[in-house]
Amino acid sequence: MSNNPATTAPVTRDADETAMVRRLQEKAAWVRRETLRVHGVAPETRIASSLSPVEVLVALYYGGHLRFDPRNPQWAGRDRFIASKGHGCVALYPIFADVGYIAAEELATVGKTGSRLGGIPDAQIPGIETTNxxxxxxxxxxxxxxxxxxxxxxxxxVYVLVGDGxxxxxxxxxxVMFAGQQQLDNLVLIADNNGISMLDYCRNIINLDPLDAKLRQFQWDAVTVDGHDVGAVHRALAGCRQPGCRRPQAVVARTVKGKGVPVLEGDALCHVKTLSKEQVTAAIGSLP
Amino acid sequence: MNPADSKTMRDAFLGQLYAAMREDGRIFIVTDDFGAPALDKIRAEFKDRFVNVGIAEQNAINVATGLAIEGFVAYAYGIAGFMTMRSYEQVRTNLSMAAQLRPLNVNIVGVGAGLSYDLSGPSHHCLEDITLMRLLPNIEVFSPSDWTLAARIADRSRHVNAPKYIRLDSKPVPRLYDDGAAVHLDTGFHELAQGAGACVVATGYMTQVAQRALAQSAAPVGLLDIFSFKPLDEDRLCRALEKYRHVVTVEEGFIGRGGLDTLIVGVLARRGVPATVRALGVDDRYLYDVGNRALLHRLCGMDEAAILQAVAQPAPA
Structure with a gap:
């Protein structure tokens, strides 16, 4: 938990935009480092898939979009976050430790006997709603x-994070069809569009580009943003909350699987790649 | 049996739900575009709590799960084979697994148990559902034999905060139970007739067939109606069975594949009851034969005559 930028003063929507984006960027860098550390503790975790949604998760949890109360995880007024791409949500662990859902010491227990933090977060963990x-x-x-x-x-x-695979x-x-038909304007879908499934690039398996256009045809509002530009994600999520939205909202976040780790980025098989302790250390050292 | 007493289980079930929905705002009905006369009133009166997801059973289970997560009582209503098997993995992950961590009152109501959609052929026959659903932890499994039980199960369902699978026959059936019958749903079975020597154990519509068959028997033959696989009072079931030397199981399901016969064989073996078991049901094949239910029963060796013969000539000890 070193060099963790302060979170005690929550970023509010009326805070200075530039300062907020800078803080989100710092937080994202920290979450990326800590996610790599978790992978060092538990090499079974899916690291490449967990590095692509880092900015999305940071924008959600620190950008004032997701309402939550770690002291009362079942607070009726909370926004619900569904980690549908379960394997890729190891980045939630440092965030949960940071905001107080779990103790910081628990990060050292990921994947260990008796821990509640496994390779895929499930509803045993406060803040997780479903079995993923x-x-x-x-x-x-x-x-x-x-x-x-x-x-x-x-x-x-309700916010849902899905992978493109x-x-x-x-x-x-x-x-998707149901939400559009029912005009579920309280539903936000975020697609971690890292372009790689398990064995190959998505475009070589089932090409869904352009995803936003497909969603719009099913009566959704959808935008595509650079999923590593935390400011852009932040603004897209703010757009989902505008009064007057009458449709379910989607943010297609174009991301890079394994973002920040050269041995993972651009490798079509990175989903199943595990980093050695040395590679984790090197990756953390080479992060900006 | 008075035909005027006949009624479909689904109309009895939905009739109870309609009455309950008037006083209980927690109840939602989610359907995969499957109807019933009794559903029309519900659709008209409770528009905000009637959800048609279209022909999409996976989504029906998932939407029902989401409603239950938020504390509503959800009924996922559709054709039995499709609600259970098209969406089996949704049931496994979102109901069976999830209900171990938090209460979820989702009731999968499947119409068309066993061979009740006789003429629609093997795609609509439902011979696997009991096995598949009783396999899953944390889910109750009901298989009523008449519409009065279906109505009682409907009443109970909204108060018991757990996932349930309730399989209903599609055809009108006469009542087997009086209103005052001392039936305890949580016991899981009822002894409809006491006998000596042999006993028939049946579930769902086959209890009706067995009762008609045994009415023709000169010898006193017992009849046990298993209307719930979970909950089931195994001690009491064992006590009911241990007085017989021979047991004949009858089900519209595959023989020896985890259904009724497997349940009974297991109970008897675990409790050291020496009764023989002869299992009537569907052999290791699907039924492409076109014909009504009685014909299908005859082809499978589970019609009234076959039941009488099995009782008269039980399996060797």
Missing amino acids: GSLGHGLGVACGIALALKQKRSDAR ELCEGSVWEA
């Missing part, structure tokens, strides 16, 4: 939660 790891479920469950929140007249929102699951599209 099996792809294609998160958006449909989120649709049910979004309907429920509307029925309760709650203004809470995950989009090959037919159940995702059942949910």
Whole structure:
């Protein structure tokens, strides 16, 4: 947890934009380092898949978009975050330690006997809503939660992070069609569009580009942003909260799988790559 | 049996739900575009709590899960084979696994148990559901034999905060139970007839067939109706069975594949009850034969005559 930029003063929407983006950038750099450290503790974790959504997660948790209370994880007024690409959410662990869902010391226990922090976060962990790891479920469950929140007249929102490999699951599209039809304007889908599935580039398996246009055809509002430009992600998420949005909202975050680690970036098989302790140390050392 | 007493299980079930929805704002019905006359009233009156996801069973289970996560009581209503098997992995991950960590009141209501969609062929026959659903931890499995039980199960379902699978016959069936019958749903079974020597154990519609068959038997034959696989009071079931030397199981499911016969064989073996077991059901094949339910039963060796013959000539000890 070294060199962790302060989080005690939450970034608010009316804070100076430039200062906020700078703080988010610093936080993202820290989360990337800490995610690599977690991988050093638990080499079974999917590191490449966990490095691509770092800026997205930082914008959500530190940009004032996701309402949550680590002292009361089940707070009824919280926004719900569904980590549908479960393997790629190891970056949540340092964030959860930082904001107080878990103790900082727990990061050393990831993957260890008796720990609640496994290779894929599940609902044993405060702040995690669902059992993750099996792809294609998160958006449909989120649709049910979004309907429920509307029925309760709650203004809470549901955010779902999916991977682009995950989009090959037919159940995702059942949910996409449903959310559009039901005008679930309290639902935000974030696609970690890193372009690589398990064995190959997505475009060589099932090419879904342009994803935003496809979502718009299913009655969603959708934008595509550079998913490593934390300011751009931050602004896109702010756009999802504008009054007058009557459709489900999607942010397609163009990212790089293994972002920040040269031996992972651009390797079509990086999903299954494990870094040695030396590689972790070198990767942390070479980060900007 | 008075035909005027006949009714579909789904209409009885949905009738109870309709009444419950008027006083209980937690109830949602999610369907994969599958209807019923009794559903029309619900659709008209409770528009905000009736959700048609389209022909998309995976999403039906997931949407129902999301509603239940937020504390609502969700009914995922559709054709039995599709609601269970198209969405099996959704049921496994989002209900069976998840319910171990938090209560989730999702009720999968499957219409078309066993061979009730006789003429629709093997795609609509549902011979695997009991096995598949009783395999999963944390899910209750109900298989009522008449519409009165279906209605009682509907009443209970909203109060028991757990995932459930409730398989209903699609055809009208006469009532087997009086309103005052001392049936305890949590016991899982009811002894419809006491006998000596042999006993038939059946589930779902086959309890109706078995009762019709045994009405023709001169010898006193016991009849046990298993209407729930979970919950099931195994002690009590064992006590009910241990007085018989021969047991005949009858189910619209595959023989020896984890359904009713497997349940009974396991209970008897675990408790050291020496009764023989003869299992009637569907052999290791699907039924492409076109014909009504009685014909399919005859082809499978599980019609009334076959039940009587099995009772008269039980398996060798």
